[in-house]
Amino acid sequence: MRLDDDSKILGRWFNVFDEICRKNAVYFANNVDIDLEDQLPGTMNMQRVTFDYNYYNNFEISKVEFFRREEVRRWVDAIDSTHGIFKYRWSDAILGYLTLAVFAEQNEVLHKPDYVLPYCHKCRL
Incomplete structure (x- = not known):
């Protein structure tokens, strides 16, 4: 959880953790957001595939086993090998x-909005 x-x-x-287990989910997402082209070169090319570009991750719950799957690890390693995280601020x-x-x-x-859970980001604490 983050x-x-x-x-x-x-x-x-x-208990959102019980809900994740009950629905056999791997991720509990916050709201969907769109990164700007200048923040992520090539983002607008993704419109051919999807109109949703990322989740706000100031709140998220992930099932760690999903991200440890072999095919997911190979994907992450391939992305990491491009150095795009450092070069382009991915x-x-x-x-x-x-x-x-x-x-x-x-x-x-x-998706959190489907559950109407009260939450704030950049709120006065």
Whole structure:
């Protein structure tokens, strides 16, 4: 689970970990976002494949076993070998989104907005 220091869970939530197990999900996503072309060269080319480009990852829950799968590790190693993370500032959010888009089934990704869970980012704490 990731919860950035400028984010806050508001009110009382049900047990999202139980929901992930119950639905056999690999990721509990925050809202969908779009990175700008200047932040990630080639982003606009992705419009041919998907209109959703990444998840806000100031809050996320991941099933670690998914990211340890052999085919996922090979994908991550291939991306890492390009040095694009350093050269072009590829973010962990977009790379995580693409990894899920390629290797996870649609029903394995849960979306926070579907659950109406009170939460704020960049909120006054």
